[in-house]
Amino acid sequence: MLLYVLRRLLTAIPTLFVIVTLAFFLIRVAPGGPFNQERGLSPEIKANLEAQFGLNDPLWVQYLRYLKNLSQGDFGPSYNLPDFTVGELFAKGLPISIQIGASALVLALLLGTLLGIVAALNQNRTGDYAVIALATAGSTIPTFVIAPIIQLVFGLTWKLLPIGGWGDGALVNKIGPVLTLALPQIAIVARLMRGSMIESLRSHHIRTARALGLSDWSIVVRHALRGAILPIVSFTGPAAAALLTGSIIVETIFAIPGVGRYFVDAALNRDYTLVMGTVVVIAIFTIVFNLIVDIMYAVVDPRVRYD
Amino acid sequence: MTEAVVTAAPPVVGRSLWGDAWARLKANRAAMVSLCYLVVMAAVCIAGPWFVPHTYTTIYSDYVRIPPSFSAYPKADMIQGALDDVLKRMRVDVKEWKQDGERVIVTVTSTRPVDERYLRYVDRSDTFDGARVEATSPDGLQMTFSAGVKQQYFLFGTDNVGRDLLSRTLMAGRISLAIGLLAGIVAVVIGVFYGSAAGFIGGKTDEVMMRIVDVLYSLPFIFFVIMLVVFFGRNFVLMFLAVGAVLWLDMARIVRGQALSIRRQEYVQAAEALGVGPRGILLRHVIPNLLGPVVIYMTLLVPHVIILESFLSFLGLGVQEPMTSWGVLISTGAKNIGSANWMLLFPAFFLVSTLFALNFVGDGLRDALDPKDR
Numbered sequence: 001m002l003l004y005v006l007r008r009l010l011t012a013i014p015t016l017f018v019i020v021t022l023a024f025f026l027i028r029v030a031p032g033g034p035f036n037q038e039r040g041l042s043p044e045i046k047a048n049l050e051a052q053f054g055l056n057d058p059l060w061v062q063y064l065r066y067l068k069n070l071s072q073g074d075f076g077p078s079y080n081l082p083d084f085t086v087g088e089l090f091a092k093g094l095p096i097s098i099q100i101g102a103s104a105l106v107l108a109l110l111l112g113t114l115l116g117i118v119a120a121l122n123q124n125r126t127g128d129y130a131v132i133a134l135a136t137a138g139s140t141i142p143t144f145v146i147a148p149i150i151q152l153v154f155g156l157t158w159k160l161l162p163i164g165g166w167g168d169g170a171l172v173n174k175i176g177p178v179l180t181l182a183l184p185q186i187a188i189v190a191r192l193m194r195g196s197m198i199e200s201l202r203s204h205h206i207r208t209a210r211a212l213g214l215s216d217w218s219i220v221v222r223h224a225l226r227g228a229i230l231p232i233v234s235f236t237g238p239a240a241a242a243l244l245t246g247s248i249i250v251e252t253i254f255a256i257p258g259v260g261r262y263f264v265d266a267a268l269n270r271d272y273t274l275v276m277g278t279v280v281v282i283a284i285f286t287i288v289f290n291l292i293v294d295i296m297y298a299v300v301d302p303r304v305r306y307d
Numbered sequence: 308m309t310e311a312v313v314t315a316a317p318p319v320v321g322r323s324l325w326g327d328a329w330a331r332l333k334a335n336r337a338a339m340v341s342l343c344y345l346v347v348m349a350a351v352c353i354a355g356p357w358f359v360p361h362t363y364t365t366i367y368s369d370y371v372r373i374p375p376s377f378s379a380y381p382k383a384d385m386i387q388g389a390l391d392d393v394l395k396r397m398r399v400d401v402k403e404w405k406q407d408g409e410r411v412i413v414t415v416t417s418t419r420p421v422d423e424r425y426l427r428y429v430d431r432s433d434t435f436d437g438a439r440v441e442a443t444s445p446d447g448l449q450m451t452f453s454a455g456v457k458q459q460y461f462l463f464g465t466d467n468v469g470r471d472l473l474s475r476t477l478m479a480g481r482i483s484l485a486i487g488l489l490a491g492i493v494a495v496v497i498g499v500f501y502g503s504a505a506g507f508i509g510g511k512t513d514e515v516m517m518r519i520v521d522v523l524y525s526l527p528f529i530f531f532v533i534m535l536v537v538f539f540g541r542n543f544v545l546m547f548l549a550v551g552a553v554l555w556l557d558m559a560r561i562v563r564g565q566a567l568s569i570r571r572q573e574y575v576q577a578a579e580a581l582g583v584g585p586r587g588i589l590l591r592h593v594i595p596n597l598l599g600p601v602v603i604y605m606t607l608l609v610p611h612v613i614i615l616e617s618f619l620s621f622l623g624l625g626v627q628e629p630m631t632s633w634g635v636l637i638s639t640g641a642k643n644i645g646s647a648n649w650m651l652l653f654p655a656f657f658l659v660s661t662l663f664a665l666n667f668v669g670d671g672l673r674d675a676l677d678p679k680d681r
Contacts, residue, residue: 032537145655148640156648253641263530264529
């Protein structure tokens with residue numbers, strides 16, 4: 001098992017390398033540069049700035065330099081937020097994004113699984129239809145509609161929650177963003193869980209368990225759930241990577257100072273180092289969570305072995 | 308002798324795949340209602356802007372951010388304000404004014420003679436029209452004029468700069484639906500050609516073609532889209548062709564898988580044994596059998612594209628003012644929920660209900676066309 005994890009981590013390095021290379025050259029091929037947008041920048045000053053950041057060197061020199069710095073954990077300075085390095089920006093924003101994303105993920109997993117089980121146990125009855133309706137709504141209504149509606153209903157009409165802002169991480173400030181992020185995920189989890197639970201309940205070992213006279217609770221929780229949880233496990237990997245690295249919509253609407261905005265802003269401003277930093281962070285999260293998912297497979301399902 | 312009357316049994320009419328699917332779809336009430344809803348929505352969005360008395364770009368500076376109402380504007384208490392505005396521009400003082408049915412009668416005074424050409428200011432306002440001089444005092448320092456009060460309906464209210472939200476929502480619907488369809492078709496065409504080529508040729512070519520798809524898949528989607536914006540600028544037709552060109556990946560995979568499995572079916576082998584050429588097999592067997600999944604995927608792709616367009620417009624990367632789309636409207640609405648929630652609610656309702664309908668139609672089609680279900 002340990003060997004497997006080590007091997008996976010080693011194979012992650014070339015994957016990361018390919019992603020970094022691809023992203024580096026893609027963003028550099030794009031027309032424009034980090035200092036083109038600033039107005040009234042005289043050509044001399046622009047040239048000086050570019051020289052300072054080494055942007056005049058041949059592209060491959062810059063690429064090698066970036067790789068060298070990256071391997072030492074140095075993401076470089078941000079071009080458009082000149083007081084910060086990319087590392088500092090992430091150190092500040094990432095914990096916030098992770099808090100919101102992780103809460104949403106946990107909420108989605110708990111509530112989604114529960115709803116899925118309820119639906120599966122009441123197949124083709126009222127409870128089932130209610131869950132299906134909720135799941136359809138959750139997966140159809142886009143986040144940028146859910147978020148302002150939550151603001152409107154809970155913030156403005158009922159005045160239960162603040163409309164936005166981080167408020168130094170107060171609980172009430174997190175409820176809106178977490179709900180917005182979680183709703184679509186709840187829909188997906190509930191749908192997955194319903195499907196796999198229905199299948200699991202039909203399987204032979206459940207019939208045997210029923211024949212043995214086990215209680216409903218024990219059948220569902222101890223026997224059916226174990227078999228049915230696998231699709232949820234594989235859903236969790238990519239979902240966690242996406243949720244924890246921040247959502248631009250939610251962070252923009254609720255004015256959360258996370259890292260979700262960086263990607264789009266940086267790409268539009270040609271803030272090369274920040275774009276690259278975001279790509280690397282997202283890639284690392286994706287790789288790590290996919291690894292965790294694969295390990296979880298072996299934990300949940302003893303038939304899966306890694307030797 | 309009686310003649311035996313032979314009545315031939317009526318020939319059994321076989322149902323084609325599509326006839327069968329249509330029958331199944333018709334039995335699905337949610338899908339049919341959604342289909343009708345979509346047709347109505349499309350018709351309203353396409354034809355609507357011609358029937359709404361306001362165009363989507365006209366700015367009514369007297370009616371900024373007014374709430375939706377079934378009764379006509381101006382409301383009784385708004386006339387005073389509009390009149391004050393006009394008289395300030397005319398640089399005259401109001402002596403008295405009263406409303407007489409559809410017209411207002413105003414008496415103004417000034418330290419200089421009141422020129423009747425000043426009345427142009429009255430006609431220029433969004434509230435009044437048909438101003439005419441009723442009486443002028445002998446020294447010309449006082450004038451009485453009357454003007455009609457324009458009755459205007461803003462069923463959905465107006466936006467931040469005083470544009471009619473109904474005409475803007477319908478116009479936005481045109482754009483959003485058109486983009487959804489356009490990018491959807493682009494994605495399907497590329498995907499079908501690429502996927503069926505890979506699946507039909509097979510072997511090494513297939514291998515290479517599918518690895519390319521895998522590589523494109525692994526890049527973060529939003530990164531891809533932003534790169535497209537960076538390259539193509541904010542020309543939206545070009546950009547959504549490009550977005551369509553990003554979304555073909557799923558289609559290519561589905562079509563390739565289908566093409567591979569269809570080629571291995573017994574009826575294809577039978578056709579090959581009978582000497583049918585690859586062209587015949589492609590036209591008679593592969594394409595008709597591919598159409599089902601393609602149609603299903605297309606109905607699921609269109610809402611996807613509409614969401615993507617709205618998302619990009621929300622970020623300010625998509626459709627640009629004064630042109631509009633549901634995403635643009637929702638984005639401005641979200642910024643004004645405190646003062647003008649109708650700016651969010653109407654476009655959001657249009658967008659979400661359309662997405663729902665598309666989803667139900669997609670699900671209905673899948674049930675109708677999925678042969679595994681029979």
